[in-house]
Amino acid sequence: MAKNDLQGALDLLILKTLSQLGSMHGYGIVMHIRRVSDELLIVEEGSLYPALHRMEQNGWVRASWAITDFGRKAKWYALTRAGREQLTSREKNWTQVVKGVDAILRFA
Amino acid sequence: MGLFRRILSLGRRARMEHEIDAELHAHMAMCIDQNMAEGMSREEAERDARLRFGSPTAMRERVSAEDAALGIESLWLDVRAALRVFVKSPGFSLVVVATLTLGIGANTAIFELLDAVRLRALPVAKPNELAELRIDGGNHGLGVSDSQYANFTVPMWQEVKEHHDPFSGIFAWRTGDVQVGNPNQSRRVNGLEVSGDFFSVLGIVPLQGRLIEPQDETGCQLSRVVASYSYWKSQMGGEPITAHTTILAERRSVQVLGVTPPSFFGIIVGSRFDLAYPTCTPPHPRGEVFSYSVMGRLKPGWTLERASGYLYSLSPGLFAKTAPDGYSSEELKAFKEFRLAAYAAGAGVSYLRDQYNSSLEILLAITGLVLLIACANLANLMLARASVKNREIAIRMALGASRGRILRQSLLESALLATCGALLGAGVAQPLSRILVRSLDTSGNTIQLAIMADWRVLLFAAAAAISTCLIFGTLPALRSTAAEPVASLKTGERGVAGNRERFSVQRAMVITQIAVSMVLLAGALLFVRSYRNLMTINPGIRESGITVGYFGFPSMHIKAENLAAYKRQIEDDVRAIPGIENAAATTIVPFSGASWGHTIEVGSLDGPSRFTYVSPSFFSSWEFRCLRDVTSRRATPMTTHWS
Numbered sequence: 055m056a057k058n059d060l061q062g063a064l065d066l067l068i069l070k071t072l073s074q075l076g077s078m079h080g081y082g083i084v085m086h087i088r089r090v091s092d093e094l095l096i097v098e099e100g101s102l103y104p105a106l107h108r109m110e111q112n113g114w115v116r117a118s119w120a121i122t123d124f125g126r127k128a129k130w131y132a133l134t135r136a137g138r139e140q141l142t143s144r145e146k147n148w149t150q151v152v153k154g155v156d157a158i159l160r161f162a
Numbered sequence: 163m164g165l166f167r168r169i170l171s172l173g174r175r176a177r178m179e180h181e182i183d184a185e186l187h188a189h190m191a192m193c194i195d196q197n198m199a200e201g202m203s204r205e206e207a208e209r210d211a212r213l214r215f216g217s218p219t220a221m222r223e224r225v226s227a228e229d230a231a232l233g234i235e236s237l238w239l240d241v242r243a244a245l246r247v248f249v250k251s252p253g254f255s256l257v258v259v260a261t262l263t264l265g266i267g268a269n270t271a272i273f274e275l276l277d278a279v280r281l282r283a284l285p286v287a288k289p290n291e292l293a294e295l296r297i298d299g300g301n302h303g304l305g306v307s308d309s310q311y312a313n314f315t316v317p318m319w320q321e322v323k324e325h326h327d328p329f330s331g332i333f334a335w336r337t338g339d340v341q342v343g344n345p346n347q348s349r350r351v352n353g354l355e356v357s358g359d360f361f362s363v364l365g366i367v368p369l370q371g372r373l374i375e376p377q378d379e380t381g382c383q384l385s386r387v388v389a390s391y392s393y394w395k396s397q398m399g400g401e402p403i404t405a406h407t408t409i410l411a412e413r414r415s416v417q418v419l420g421v422t423p424p425s426f427f428g429i430i431v432g433s434r435f436d437l438a439y440p441t442c443t444p445p446h447p448r449g450e451v452f453s454y455s456v457m458g459r460l461k462p463g464w465t466l467e468r469a470s471g472y473l474y475s476l477s478p479g480l481f482a483k484t485a486p487d488g489y490s491s492e493e494l495k496a497f498k499e500f501r502l503a504a505y506a507a508g509a510g511v512s513y514l515r516d517q518y519n520s521s522l523e524i525l526l527a528i529t530g531l532v533l534l535i536a537c538a539n540l541a542n543l544m545l546a547r548a549s550v551k552n553r554e555i556a557i558r559m560a561l562g563a564s565r566g567r568i569l570r571q572s573l574l575e576s577a578l579l580a581t582c583g584a585l586l587g588a589g590v591a592q593p594l595s596r597i598l599v600r601s602l603d604t605s606g607n608t609i610q611l612a613i614m615a616d617w618r619v620l621l622f623a624a625a626a627a628i629s630t631c632l633i634f635g636t637l638p639a640l641r642s643t644a645a646e647p648v649a650s651l652k653t654g655e656r657g658v659a660g661n662r663e664r665f666s667v668q669r670a671m672v673i674t675q676i677a678v679s680m681v682l683l684a685g686a687l688l689f690v691r692s693y694r695n696l697m698t699i700n701p702g703i704r705e706s707g708i709t710v711g712y713f714g715f716p717s718m719h720i721k722a723e724n725l726a727a728y729k730r731q732i733e734d735d736v737r738a739i740p741g742i743e744n745a746a747a748t749t750i751v752p753f754s755g756a757s758w759g760h761t762i763e764v765g766s767l768d769g770p771s772r773f774t775y776v777s778p779s780f781f782s783s784w785e786f787r788c789l790r791d792v793t794s795r796r797a798t799p800m801t802t803h804w805s
Contacts (some may be wrong), residue, residue, distance in 0.1 A: 079189075081189045081192040081193065085196075099214070099221065100220075102223065103186065103189075104225050121459075126192060127184075128188040129187060
């Protein structure tokens with residue numbers, strides 16, 4: 055089981071978003087998660103950016119500056135190979151956590 | 163990759179912070195764009211974005227904390243901040259550093275002594291292979307012992323020289339005096355009598371010429387010597403050694419074979435030899451005179467236990483063969499029951515070690531306690547200072563500094579102080595331990611110890627610094643970051659948040675200080691008391707105004723029939739010198755460490771006794787008190803079994 059579930063979940067969300075969108079800036083990641091989860095999950099900026107920078111230090115994502123669709127300059131993040139491996143293992147881990155929690159909840 | 167980036171980005175803090183700012187700014191801008199697209203006015207949009215975003219500074223701190231490169235950079239910033247604090251309060255820093263200097267210095271000084279006396283190995287090849295051969299439990303005062311290191315008689319040495327399976331090489335040595343210079347202005351220097359294999363077994367490489375080898379063991383006339391480096395430098399002018407280099411020793415011209423390297427001082431830690439000369443085997447070696455110390459180098463695969471086992475099985479034959487003549491059957495029985503054993507000798511032998519080992523350990527413990535008191539004191543000082551700094555810390559935390567960051571800075575301040583203290587302490591340790599050595603010196607016996615800072619001493623000083631830093635730094639640091647920022651700010655300028663709790667900690671520390679001080683005080687008083695006792699103890703004989711002169715009659719070549727008259731003549735001559743009250747001759751000077759023992763039988767009772775030859779005036783010159791005078795009743799001279 056993951057050591058810190060909340061943080062693990064945030065990392066998983068960011069990694070998955072990047073793998074779905076290919077490349078995105080911080081604001082786009084927040085909006086994507088919000089939209090896709092039907093406003094159930096709102097990632098706070100205060101957690102997002104430290105997480106992104108940590109992932110960059112770990113070599114899971116790489117960053118570059120580019121212009122957004124609306125003409126603003128922003129820092130875009132994309133998954134690296136290590137990031138994809140990380141995503142696979144985290145996804146597997148997450149399904150197990152969910153399965154485990156589910157089993158506990160359903161125990162009568 | 164990560165580390166590389168970190169190192170590359172060192173010194174680029176400003177750029178990286180700028181980049182983070184730009185990224186966060188872009189985020190805000192996009193947020194505002196979105197809000198405006200949803201129909202808000204510009205002001206509303208900006209306000210909403212700022213509210214959702216929170217403090218930009220705190221955010222930047224949190225993001226940059228993730229960038230490890232900045233971690234190293236900010237460490238440097240913290241160091242600079244700490245230095246600024248010290249410069250701003252020089253009095254405080256000076257007191258702390260001075261306290262630590264004294265505390266760590268005193269500890270290191272004692273440790274240096276302990277290191278020199280006990281821990282450091284002899285400066286020879288593979289010292290851990292060296293073993294000393296001794297009689298298990300000592301010789302119980304039987305026979306005559308030349309010195310406290312002497313535990314082999316010449317016949318014993320001759321036996322063991324032939325049977326030393328556990329050892330690849332074996333040698334005997336003893337100390338002696340050598341008379342150098344013209345007869346009318348000669349002086350005695352420290353001699354070291356060594357068997358032929360001494361230097362080769364120890365693995366000493368000559369600095370000049372060659373060292374003593376087995377073929378040098380010829381006659382008992384002193385004919386060749388090896389000089390120590392210090393003797394060669396100071397007394398022989400450091401001239402190169404040739405085949406014709408000679409010095410005047412024992413009234414003859416003696417060839418100097420070579421010079422030992424500077425690091426080699428002999429086998430005894432605490433003294434230094436001047437001249438080494440080969441042993442000789444007298445035609446009729448005496449079986450009761452213990453004169454040599456024997457050491458060997460263990461063969462690979464042999465341990466001390468195995469070697470002791472070998473020596474144990476060798477002992478019955480050896481002691482049966484080397485038993486001295488003229489002793490009673492009980493004494494011979496005791497002699498034949500002696501068993502040899504091997505002891506580690508890699509650190510040499512030392513009476514300093516035997517005499518002062520526990521004293522040094524006690525001293526180290528005492529100075530350790532003093533350091534502990536100093537730490538408690540400093541911790542209190544730091545706490546007092548921390549209460550002043552509370553407000554500053556609260557503001558920093560409110561601005562987004564993490565607790566770890568503040569803790570780090572606080573610990574860093576302590577670490578810097580401790581480092582300064584340790585460096586200065588290591589500096590003052592050397593003179594301190596020299597003073598200590600000098601205080602152990604007696605006029606007749608100078609102690610030559612190499613006091614130097616080797617890796618062990620430096621390690622010790624570093625360990626002392628780290629532990630003091632942890633003791634006096636951690637608690638104040640934890641305390642200062644534990645307080646709620648809001649509470650600290652509310653209490654105003656004085657910043658006395660968590661008042662009661664802090665004072666209880668300080669109280670505990672004061673109690674600790676007083677408790678430890680009491681232990682030290684009691685110890686010091688006891689010490690003074692013992693010292694006074696030692697100073698005022700009455701040994702029953704005269705203690706002051708005694709001058710001892712040693713005469714080497716054998717080397718004077720006086721005819722045996724004239725010797726007694728000659729000795730009387732010397733006594734009379736000395737007594738005739740103005741200012742001399744009395745003079746006496748003896749073979750063993752009281753309290754000198756040498757001994758000569760016999761078993762005394764009185765009827766069915768027997769027990770060991772110590773003997774010495776004395777001239778008639780001995781008891782009156784030493785002012786021995788007579789408990790009961792028996793000379794008048796039984797005037798028969800005492801005879802001994804000893805020939």
